[in-house]
Amino acid sequence: MTASTNGKYDRTPLIAGNWKMNMDHVQAITLLQKLAWTLSDARHDFKRVEVAVFPPFTDLRGVQTLVQGDDLEVVYGGQDLSPHDSGAYTGDISGQFLSRLGCRYVLVGHSERRTIHGESDELLQGKVQAAYRHGLVPVLCVGEGLEVRQSGGHVEHTLAQVRADLAGLDAEHAARLVIAYEPVWAIGTGEVAGPADAQEMCAAIRAELVELYDADVASGVRLLYGGSVKASNAAAILRERDVDGVLVGGASLDVAEFANIVRFEHHLLTN
Numbered sequence: 001m002t003a004s005t006n007g008k009y010d011r012t013p014l015i016a017g018n019w020k021m022n023m024d025h026v027q028a029i030t031l032l033q034k035l036a037w038t039l040s041d042a043r044h045d046f047k048r049v050e051v052a053v054f055p056p057f058t059d060l061r062g063v064q065t066l067v068q069g070d071d072l073e074v075v076y077g078g079q080d081l082s083p084h085d086s087g088a089y090t091g092d093i094s095g096q097f098l099s100r101l102g103c104r105y106v107l108v109g110h111s112e113r114r115t116i117h118g119e120s121d122e123l124l125q126g127k128v129q130a131a132y133r134h135g136l137v138p139v140l141c142v143g144e145g146l147e148v149r150q151s152g153g154h155v156e157h158t159l160a161q162v163r164a165d166l167a168g169l170d171a172e173h174a175a176r177l178v179i180a181y182e183p184v185w186a187i188g189t190g191e192v193a194g195p196a197d198a199q200e201m202c203a204a205i206r207a208e209l210v211e212l213y214d215a216d217v218a219s220g221v222r223l224l225y226g227g228s229v230k231a232s233n234a235a236a237i238l239r240e241r242d243v244d245g246v247l248v249g250g251a252s253l254d255v256a257e258f259a260n261i262v263r264f265e266h267h268l269l270t271n
């Protein structure tokens with residue numbers, strides 16, 4: 001256990017807000033400023049619980065300027081990146097650009113990219129590698145759809161994604177990885193996987209990382225849960241042993257709600 005942990009976790013919890021295709025660059029500044037004020041009023045300790053936001057690409061320059069100008073401790077990342085570094089890839093964004101904008105993280109393989117844009121595991125493998133080439137930490141998103149869940153194949157399905165997307169990644173890089181388990185049936189639906197479901201999958205992913213790498217690597221990787229997370233259910237999910245954070249969609253657009261998720265420890269103490 002290190003000084004930066006919260007006393008219960010071996011890994012610093014990460015509370016991340018995926019804004020998806022919401023908030024233009026003007027709205028983004030207002031949202032982030034309010035979030036920073038709210039957390040500062042609450043004396044949030046960002047070293048104990050890390051806070052990250054994933055705004056649309058067009059917001060990132062403004063976010064960078066605000067974070068640097070006001071010395072904010074919120075970190076940020078891109079929602080996607082190209083597997084390539086530069087060239088004739090119209091509409092794509094290089095990890096180099098994200099890195100230059102001060103991003104710490106980048107989402108890779110969000111289910112909306114996998115389904116709407118048909119992103120394959122082969123492509124995602126290239127994106128994971130590209131993230132590391134540019135000094136970004138990938139937040140690799142995995143998870144099953146409703147049919148797979150109903151057939152009981154959710155663990156094997158999700159682990160197969162982990163294996164495929166991490167193929168060729170060495171232990172040194174893998175140790176810094178973040179993986180988000182986001183069951184597709186629980187995203188934006190109000191359906192939330194129970195804490196036990198989140199723990200089941202996170203434990204299975206951690207065990208898979210022991211197989212793929214070793215126990216040291218596996219114990220350092222942070223595993224998040226995502227899918228209809230709100231202030232009212234976050235604390236129970238985050239209490240689970242292998243769940244090290246949450247990736248929040250809709251609720252991250254509401255400052256008070258998101259701030260309460262960030263302050264889940266407070267809920268653990270008071271509820």
Ligand SMILES: O=C(CO)COP(=O)(O)O
Nearest residue numbers: 018187188227228249250
């Ligand atoms: O996809 C998600 C986060 O990446 C989850 O979205 P919701 O929290 O809106 O269900």
